[in-house]
Amino acid sequence: MSIDIDLVKHIAELSRLDLGEGLNEAEARVAWEKMTSDLASIVGHMDIMAEAETDNVEPLYSLPTEPAGPREDIPSEVQSAEDILAQAPDRLDNYFVVPKIL
Amino acid sequence: MSQMEPVIGLEIHAQLKTATKLFCGCSTSSGRGPNPNICELCSGQPGALPRLNAKAVELAALAGLALGCQVNEVSIFARKSYFYPDLPGGFQTSQLDPPICQGGGLSLEDGAFIRLNRIHLEDDAGKCIHDSQRGQSLVDLNRAGMPLIEIVTEPDLRSSAQVVDFLKKLHAILVHLGVSNGRMEEGEFRCDVNISLRPQGTEKLGVRNEIKNLNSFRHVAQAIEYEIVRQQRLYDDGQSLVQQTRLFDPARQETRALRSKEEAHDYRYFPQPDLPPVLVSAELLARLKASMPKLPQELKAELLAQGLSEEQAAVLLERPQSLEYFQKAVAEFSEPKKVATLMLELFLPACQREGLKALDAKLKPSQLAKLASLMASDTLSRRAAYDLFPQLFAEGGDPEALAKASGKIQLSDAGAIESLAQTIIEAHPEEARKYREGQEKILSFFVGQLMRQSKGAANPKVAGEVLARLMKG
Numbered sequence: 335m336s337i338d339i340d341l342v343k344h345i346a347e348l349s350r351l352d353l354g355e356g357l358n359e360a361e362a363r364v365a366w367e368k369m370t371s372d373l374a375s376i377v378g379h380m381d382i383m384a385e386a387e388t389d390n391v392e393p394l395y396s397l398p399t400e401p402a403g404p405r406e407d408i409p410s411e412v413q414s415a416e417d418i419l420a421q422a423p424d425r426l427d428n429y430f431v432v433p434k435i436l
Numbered sequence: 437m438s439q440m441e442p443v444i445g446l447e448i449h450a451q452l453k454t455a456t457k458l459f460c461g462c463s464t465s466s467g468r469g470p471n472p473n474i475c476e477l478c479s480g481q482p483g484a485l486p487r488l489n490a491k492a493v494e495l496a497a498l499a500g501l502a503l504g505c506q507v508n509e510v511s512i513f514a515r516k517s518y519f520y521p522d523l524p525g526g527f528q529t530s531q532l533d534p535p536i537c538q539g540g541g542l543s544l545e546d547g548a549f550i551r552l553n554r555i556h557l558e559d560d561a562g563k564c565i566h567d568s569q570r571g572q573s574l575v576d577l578n579r580a581g582m583p584l585i586e587i588v589t590e591p592d593l594r595s596s597a598q599v600v601d602f603l604k605k606l607h608a609i610l611v612h613l614g615v616s617n618g619r620m621e622e623g624e625f626r627c628d629v630n631i632s633l634r635p636q637g638t639e640k641l642g643v644r645n646e647i648k649n650l651n652s653f654r655h656v657a658q659a660i661e662y663e664i665v666r667q668q669r670l671y672d673d674g675q676s677l678v679q680q681t682r683l684f685d686p687a688r689q690e691t692r693a694l695r696s697k698e699e700a701h702d703y704r705y706f707p708q709p710d711l712p713p714v715l716v717s718a719e720l721l722a723r724l725k726a727s728m729p730k731l732p733q734e735l736k737a738e739l740l741a742q743g744l745s746e747e748q749a750a751v752l753l754e755r756p757q758s759l760e761y762f763q764k765a766v767a768e769f770s771e772p773k774k775v776a777t778l779m780l781e782l783f784l785p786a787c788q789r790e791g792l793k794a795l796d797a798k799l800k801p802s803q804l805a806k807l808a809s810l811m812a813s814d815t816l817s818r819r820a821a822y823d824l825f826p827q828l829f830a831e832g833g834d835p836e837a838l839a840k841a842s843g844k845i846q847l848s849d850a851g852a853i854e855s856l857a858q859t860i861i862e863a864h865p866e867e868a869r870k871y872r873e874g875q876e877k878i879l880s881f882f883v884g885q886l887m888r889q890s891k892g893a894a895n896p897k898v899a900g901e902v903l904a905r906l907m908k909g
Contacts, residue, residue: 348702350519395512395707402712407454407491410461414475428470429574432521435564 337374339366440633440671442664443641444599445591448606449584450616451560451624452495458559458583459486459529459711466622470576478559478581480524485710488513492583493536495615496557497716498724499585500537502609502731503552507716511536513557513708521575522562530558530586532705536714541589542609543733544601551590557714560584579623585615591630591641596660600653603627608732608753626651629660632677633667642667643677647684647691659684663691735759742772748780755784761794764801769809778808782822786829798832807835819892820844844893850902853886853894857902860885871907879904 354362424431460477476484500507511534515527535556543549562580564573593599611618618625632644650656682691732753739749752759765775810816816839839845861868871878882903
């Protein structure tokens with residue numbers, strides 16, 4: 335798989351990331367190029383796996399089912415809603431508050 | 437300008453009827469303000485690990501069996517990634533390939549068979565409220581992690597009427613099987629509509645538009661009608677259609693573009709590494725098949741065979757517990773048509789007014805059966821039954837005892853009616869003469885008099901016969 339700067343920018347857009355935030359144009363270009371070459375190197379390393387012989391091998395999607403198999407449909411007794419709300423950077427009553435989105 | 441044919445496919449989300457969410461032990465209850473039931477998992481805290489709800493798997497498999505799907509022994513979950521504050525983990529846990537159920541379908545009233553593509557399990561997102569005054573958004577994650585099945589049809593539907601018929605049938609099956617409560621106003625059954633037009637008689641699909649999140653049968657029909665006209669107009673004007681996601685605005689009765697294909701999501705599906713495959717064993721399938729109740733279609737056929745009308749059958753299948761109530765009453769008085777008529781005219785409207793499920797009413801099925809049998813044997817007139825009903829419904833009890841106590845037992849005995857009739861004829865010699873001269877319509881005047889004087893207790897049919905005989909004789 336080839337990684338180019340357009341693909342990195344697309345992935346960043348999907349993830350709401352801006353590598354150039356707070357940088358001038360030249361610095362930003364360096365940041366994007368560095369990420370592109372880093373990612374290309376990581377993905378290139380992963381490509382070694384593509385050399386493995388996998389004909390007639392069933393895909394393994396996960397490790398054995400225990401201990402994380404299905405659970406009974408019984409409500410948990412632990413109530414953690416207040417703990418979680420307390421961690422929120424901003425809240426209004428029991429709502430989480432986030433920057434305006436549309 | 438050629439005649440265009442609508443091609444419609446549906447994606448239906450139904451919330452499964454479980455006590456807990458799909459991957460955590462949070463309760464599925466709602467209605468206690470924002471965020472009452474959230475935990476580390478469904479609020480997307482790093483490191484929290486999901487565990488699948490076994491009941492949700494059973495319900496999804498049950499839906500698949502009822503809809504004639506192939507239920508896969510092994511299916512897997514996948515992460516569907518997108519960024520939005522209602523999705524705290526940054527991904528929805530859904531199924532891509534293979535899903536839990538594949539294939540299947542449902543027959544419509546008009547004979548068309550609508551094929552299903554698949555049914556898969558997934559969790560719901562939370563809810564955002566946009567607070568424009570403060571320039572911020574409020575997030576309620578109570579719905580985040582609720583267990584859903586998404587049912588996807590093939591593009592086999594051709595009109596809004598077919599779509600509504602399909603959705604009503606599907607809804608009835610899911611509610612009947614206990615797969616979902618199906619409360620549409622709560623978002624427990626909602627529908628995305630994919631619609632395109634193509635020249636009649638051609639095969640190639642046109643550019644489609646998707647209308648998201650419709651949660652009433654009426655809105656589905658209105659949105660489709662609007663969309664057909666809108667797309668037809670674009671074709672007539674020679675404009676090309678852009679693939680879009682649209683929202684229906686019930687207030688304006690129109691659909692509006694939400695996003696176009698250029699802005700379409702790239703969901704980057706990949707197998708969810710935190711969850712083992714979903715297993716549906718042969719034993720579980722056998723158990724589900726054995727415990728499967730009769731489907732609405734089969735029950736309807738049985739009710740029609742018992743002599744009920746289409747409408748009666750539909751109402752009994754639709755209202756909560758009313759079929760069970762009906763069956764219990766018929767076990768006591770085996771005149772299904774009469775029991776159904778009494779239920780539809782008096783009993784079910786009263787239940788609806790009081791917000792009661794049929795079996796929670798004070799008037800028990802055996803007592804309603806008794807009331808129907810008293811009416812059938814002419815011991816109680818229709819009018820008397822209507823008069824007594826409110827008290828019977830409010831308090832329950834033996835209809836015969838109540839009828840006797842309030843003097844409503846019908847006089848069917850010709851002798852008792854005869855003396856009353858004689859008195860009335862003597863009191864109205866002028867009218868009696870007109871009747872003898874051939875004005876037969878005036879008989880109803882005498883019957884009315886007799887009913888009034890007997891305080892509704894006389895059998896009007898017998899009264900009419902006696903009066904006619906006395907005046908003509």
